[in-house]
Amino acid sequence: MVTIKDVAKRANVAVSTASYALNGVKKVSEETRRKVLQAAEELNYRKNGFAADLKKSKTQTIALILSDLSGPFYSELIRGVQDIAVDHGYDLIACNSLGGQNSTAAKFLTERRVDGCIILAHNITNEMIEKSASPAFPIVLLDRQLERAHTVPIIVDNKNGGYKATTFLIQKGHNNIAFIGGPADSHDGQMRFEGYLEALQEHHIDFQSRWKVTGNFTREGGELAAKIIAAQDERPTAIFVANDEMALGAMEYFQKVGIRVPEDISIIGFDNILESKYTAPKLTTVQHPKYEMGALASHVIFQLLDGEETEKSFTLHTELIMRETVIDIMTKLRG
Amino acid sequence: MVTIKDVAKRANVAVSTASYALNGVKKVSEETRRKVLQAAEELNYRKNGFAADLKKSKTQTIALILSDLSGPFYSELIRGVQDIAVDHGYDLIACNSLGGQNSTAAKFLTERRVDGCIILAHNITNEMIEKSASPAFPIVLLDRQLERAHTVPIIVDNKNGGYKATTFLIQKGHNNIAFIGGPADSHDGQMRFEGYLEALQEHHIDFQSRWKVTGNFTREGGELAAKIIAAQDERPTAIFVANDEMALGAMEYFQKVGIRVPEDISIIGFDNILESKYTAPKLTTVQHPKYEMGALASHVIFQLLDGEETEKSFTLHTELIMRETVIDIMTKLRG
DNA sequence: TGTGCTATTTGAAACGTTTCGAATAAAAGC
DNA sequence: GCTTTTATTCGAAACGTTTCAAATAGCACA
Numbered sequence: 195m196v197t198i199k200d201v202a203k204r205a206n207v208a209v210s211t212a213s214y215a216l217n218g219v220k221k222v223s224e225e226t227r228r229k230v231l232q233a234a235e236e237l238n239y240r241k242n243g244f245a246a247d248l249k250k251s252k253t254q255t256i257a258l259i260l261s262d263l264s265g266p267f268y269s270e271l272i273r274g275v276q277d278i279a280v281d282h283g284y285d286l287i288a289c290n291s292l293g294g295q296n297s298t299a300a301k302f303l304t305e306r307r308v309d310g311c312i313i314l315a316h317n318i319t320n321e322m323i324e325k326s327a328s329p330a331f332p333i334v335l336l337d338r339q340l341e342r343a344h345t346v347p348i349i350v351d352n353k354n355g356g357y358k359a360t361t362f363l364i365q366k367g368h369n370n371i372a373f374i375g376g377p378a379d380s381h382d383g384q385m386r387f388e389g390y391l392e393a394l395q396e397h398h399i400d401f402q403s404r405w406k407v408t409g410n411f412t413r414e415g416g417e418l419a420a421k422i423i424a425a426q427d428e429r430p431t432a433i434f435v436a437n438d439e440m441a442l443g444a445m446e447y448f449q450k451v452g453i454r455v456p457e458d459i460s461i462i463g464f465d466n467i468l469e470s471k472y473t474a475p476k477l478t479t480v481q482h483p484k485y486e487m488g489a490l491a492s493h494v495i496f497q498l499l500d501g502e503e504t505e506k507s508f509t510l511h512t513e514l515i516m517r518e519t520v521i522d523i524m525t526k527l528r529g
Numbered sequence: 530m531v532t533i534k535d536v537a538k539r540a541n542v543a544v545s546t547a548s549y550a551l552n553g554v555k556k557v558s559e560e561t562r563r564k565v566l567q568a569a570e571e572l573n574y575r576k577n578g579f580a581a582d583l584k585k586s587k588t589q590t591i592a593l594i595l596s597d598l599s600g601p602f603y604s605e606l607i608r609g610v611q612d613i614a615v616d617h618g619y620d621l622i623a624c625n626s627l628g629g630q631n632s633t634a635a636k637f638l639t640e641r642r643v644d645g646c647i648i649l650a651h652n653i654t655n656e657m658i659e660k661s662a663s664p665a666f667p668i669v670l671l672d673r674q675l676e677r678a679h680t681v682p683i684i685v686d687n688k689n690g691g692y693k694a695t696t697f698l699i700q701k702g703h704n705n706i707a708f709i710g711g712p713a714d715s716h717d718g719q720m721r722f723e724g725y726l727e728a729l730q731e732h733h734i735d736f737q738s739r740w741k742v743t744g745n746f747t748r749e750g751g752e753l754a755a756k757i758i759a760a761q762d763e764r765p766t767a768i769f770v771a772n773d774e775m776a777l778g779a780m781e782y783f784q785k786v787g788i789r790v791p792e793d794i795s796i797i798g799f800d801n802i803l804e805s806k807y808t809a810p811k812l813t814t815v816q817h818p819k820y821e822m823g824a825l826a827s828h829v830i831f832q833l834l835d836g837e838e839t840e841k842s843f844t845l846h847t848e849l850i851m852r853e854t855v856i857d858i859m860t861k862l863r864g
Numbered sequence: 865t866g867t868g869c870t871a872t873t874t875g876a877a878a879c880g881t882t883t884c885g886a887a888t889a890a891a892a893g894c
Numbered sequence: 895g896c897t898t899t900t901a902t903t904c905g906a907a908a909c910g911t912t913t914c915a916a917a918t919a920g921c922a923c924a
Contacts, residue, residue: 195586195665197910208874213912223872238660243640244579244588245910248879251530253579255633276625285633288623292611298590298620305578325573330530413807446807472748472781474809532880543904548882558902580880583909 196237205233216241255285256495257308259299261315262290267439267467267484268314271336274488275312282496284309291315295322310495312336312488316379332498334491337382341506346494348487348508352382355480355512356389356434359462362514363432364397367523368460372405372430374419374440380411386436386464405430409440416443424453431523432460438467438479445473445519456521466515475518483510531572540568551576590620591830592643594634596650597625602774602802602819603649606671609823610647617831619644626650630657645830647671647823651714667833669826672717676841681829683822683843687717690815690847691724691769694797697849698767699732702858703795707740707765709754709775715746721771721799740765744775751778759788766858767795773802773814780808780854791856801850810853818845 202212207226214222215230222230233239247253258275260268272288279286287308291299294317302308303318303326313323314336327333327344335347363371373390376383387406394401407422409415419440423430424447435441441463445455455461455475463470463479470477487510497504537547542561549557550565557565568574582588593610595603607623614621622643626634629652637643638653638661648658649671662668662679670682698706708725711718722741729736742757744750751774758765759782770776776798780790790796790810798805798814805812822845832839 195910198912199910209911210875210913211873214873217912221872226873240639240641240661242583242910243636243642244583245879246640246912248577248579248583248881248910249912251879276627280628285636286624287633289621290611293615298622301578301620304575305581306575307578326575442807449809469804472777472808474784530880533882534880544881545883545905546903549903552882556902561902577880580909581882583880583911584882586909 196239198239198241200237201230201234201239204237205229253307253309254283255287255308256492257299257302257311258286258288259302259311259313259315259318260288260290261317262292267465269468270484271314271488274485274490275492276488278489278492278496282492284496291317294318306331310334310499312491312495313338316381329501332495334494334498336487336491339381339507344498346498346504346507348491348494348510350382350482350487350510351512352385353389353392355464355482356386356436357393358389358512358514359386359434359464359480360390360393361396362516363434363460363462363520364393364399366432366460366520368430368432369397369399370405370428370430370432371399372407372423372433374416374423374433374435374444375406375408376411376436376440377408383408383411383436386434390434409436409443411437411439413439413443413446416440417447418443420444420447424448424451429459432462432520435461435463438463438465438470438477441477441479441519442469442473445477456519460520462520471517478517478520479515481513481515483512486510531574533574533576535572536565536569536574539572540564588642588644589618590622590643591827592634592637592646593621593623594626594637594646594648594650594653595623596652597627602800604803605819606649606823609820609825610827611823613824613827613831617827619831626652629653641666645669645834647826647830648673651716664836667830669829669833671822671826674716674842679833681833681839681842683826683829683845685717685817685822685845686847687720688724688727690799690817691721691771692728693724693847693849694721694769694799694815695725695728696731697851698769698795698797698855699728699734701767701795701855703765703767704732704734705740705763705765705767706734707742707758707768709751709758709768709770709779710741710743711746711771711775712743718743718746718771721769725769744771744778746772746774748774748778748781751775752782753778755779755782759783759786764794767797767855770796770798773798773800773805773812776812776814776854777804777808780812791854795855797855806852813852813855814850816848816850818847821845 198212199209202209211222211226212230215227256279276286289298289302291297310332312334320340323333324342327342329344333345335345337349339347339349341347373387375387391401407419409419435444441461445461448455453459463477466479466481470479490508494504533547534544537544546557546561547565550562591614611621624633624637626632645667647669655675658668659677662677664679668680672684674682674684676682708722710722726736742754744754770779776796780796783790788794798812801814801816805814829839
């Protein structure tokens, strides 16, 4: 393997000079610069980034840790992070936390391979996060409520989102409203449920536990949940589904078995993933500020890295996206 | 910043001993091991991964370089790569090549920050790839035909895929078949087009250039292309669209303006993205072996890393997925 | 010719690990 | 009790850079 020493030797200069030349430091004469560059070229020299980072103790890179690199939800988030990172001249790498404590993610968290990181992954423990954070290694947490030194959470107001969605349904005259939730350990899902509950309560509608069914945030989960709901004798007139993917699955199922959306049953989702505006009918949902979340996260990281003060935590808000899967119950009765 | 030296000092051992203890090397006594571990714990010691990698000159990580970290197409590919990588005890990081020569990707390519990499990004130049590849740094290229030492391409037989799609259309009685292609610099798109051409030729159907329109592989591009096609006086009875995303966009457009799919116009896509089976009607398409591609790429990297011989290049095949957007023209005429 | 500059080049010391070979301590063999 | 073995521990040399402080060269000026 060819190192900077080889380059220096071939160019007949000291390695320090070679280093300066290679990095375009001004103090080296034009001529030696050329010599060094040429030598590097001839030897096909490639610098060892680690060695450099080690010496500089700065990586100019931040990591984005996701529990799953794939999935439609993340695209926009990643774009948000990325845009801001490049603005700051930083590199972004994404890695996943599949495998928990032994995952790639863990390695980045505990081995100082990046200058900071943004985490959206629930299989990384709080403990691990607390241990890793330090002034030189700020962590931004998405969708996780954990305020610590050098750790700032950004959450979206899921409860209010759930409240909005449910209230909307109620305003449209529905009072038999089912809820399809996420896995029990999902904080988001839980909050969305609470919003649902609150709206119900506010309008003096009793919560019926048989109408709360949980899925796993996937399309298939939504199908299954829909099936369970459809199987009951009394059917709700509307469903608030805790994420769009499940909502799409549910719609798919209803259509398959001849239950019309929204004529027979109204559906409102959550997240506003790209796909939801392309379905027929188009999904009514709650906007999750994904891009903004990513961008904000990035911003905060750089503020922390610069030693600036930031808010202790951030809350982003949601917005109702009215499309075609919720119908006014009056219209329905007349229809 | 606390280093292994601090740990060693606090535990009253030599740094070498501390290192052994921390890495679980057997030759250190149980007692000192405990002492060291405790000291590390107390100081909240976190090792510097770079320093370690530097010394070991091995990173145990491979990179996956994509031109865009987002996008539905990549999910499955990533899963494929990931699955195999973890099997080999390697870490995977994804980074993107947005920004070409100055991108994060470039840094990984030229600075030995990983042991090997898989590239699916057309804004990385061939030259750069050739320069970077070496026995110690194998590169697997997806959808790019570039055979060099330590560089193996994996391509899918796009031409044959295009041929199959088009032939299928012809067999269903269509002979006015339009083509919606990708951007000019897309090798895949070009190959798919050639397959289309070949099928046409084989059945003595003249190619009509006004029926070739190009999009940018996005949904919006598909919509636009569909619009252009619909605007012509004579309309084709079928379209072969070079990727599913555009096909969905096209369908969307046709449905919007009251052109029925498949009754008025048949559509066949390419890729078989997840979404395509959830549309109404379900999209007929050509299966692109995304997962397999990722998994194979991973496999090849590890073979190369082990110094084993591999094929010079790999070709993966496609498969027709018949669903609902192609109709037999006879049915149509009768209907 | 010597003095003082500036511009360039250099050697050596880091950066934080791992790992080799040697040193030491403890145990065992006789 | 002395030698041999084995189990631990240790010191020092890497790994490939960057960067500081010092050295040298080149030049102008007196």
